[in-house]
Amino acid sequence: MTPFADLQTSVNDAVMTTLADTTATWGAITVPVIFAAPASEALGVSGYAPKATALESDLPGIGEGDAITISGRPYVVVAAEPDGAGMVNLQLREGA
Numbered sequence: 001m002t003p004f005a006d007l008q009t010s011v012n013d014a015v016m017t018t019l020a021d022t023t024a025t026w027g028a029i030t031v032p033v034i035f036a037a038p039a040s041e042a043l044g045v046s047g048y049a050p051k052a053t054a055l056e057s058d059l060p061g062i063g064e065g066d067a068i069t070i071s072g073r074p075y076v077v078v079a080a081e082p083d084g085a086g087m088v089n090l091q092l093r094e095g096a
Contacts, residue, residue: 012086016055024052024059025069031058035070050075050092056082059090067095 001009020032033052040049052070059080062068066077074095081089 008086012055015087022071024054026059026062026066029059031055033070050094052090052092053087054090056086056088059088062088062090068092 016032016034019034022033022035023030024033024035031054033054035050035052037048037050040047050070052068062077063080064077066080068075068077068090070092075092076095077090078093079091081091083089
């Protein structure tokens with residue numbers, strides 16, 4: 001790894017250690033995540049847009065359609081968006 005990559009990894013680890021507010025389980029993997037469910041509105045219908053942020057290395061290969069459980073609630077991944085800096089942002093919808 002380059003010195004910058006080492007620093008980036010250290011910062012990402014510190015961010016998750018400090019800011020993760022719950023855990024997510026994907027298959028047999030349980031990892032810390034930063035979870036939010038802000039209110040949203042589309043076509044006059046109110047709802048919320050759940051999302052989670054995790055270390056990309058903690059959820060290798062997660063993608064659209066995958067089931068994930070966060071704080072004991074089931075969700076389905078609508079989009080998995082790597083940020084290019086070692087984190088992945090998950091756009092979610094409630095699962096069954």
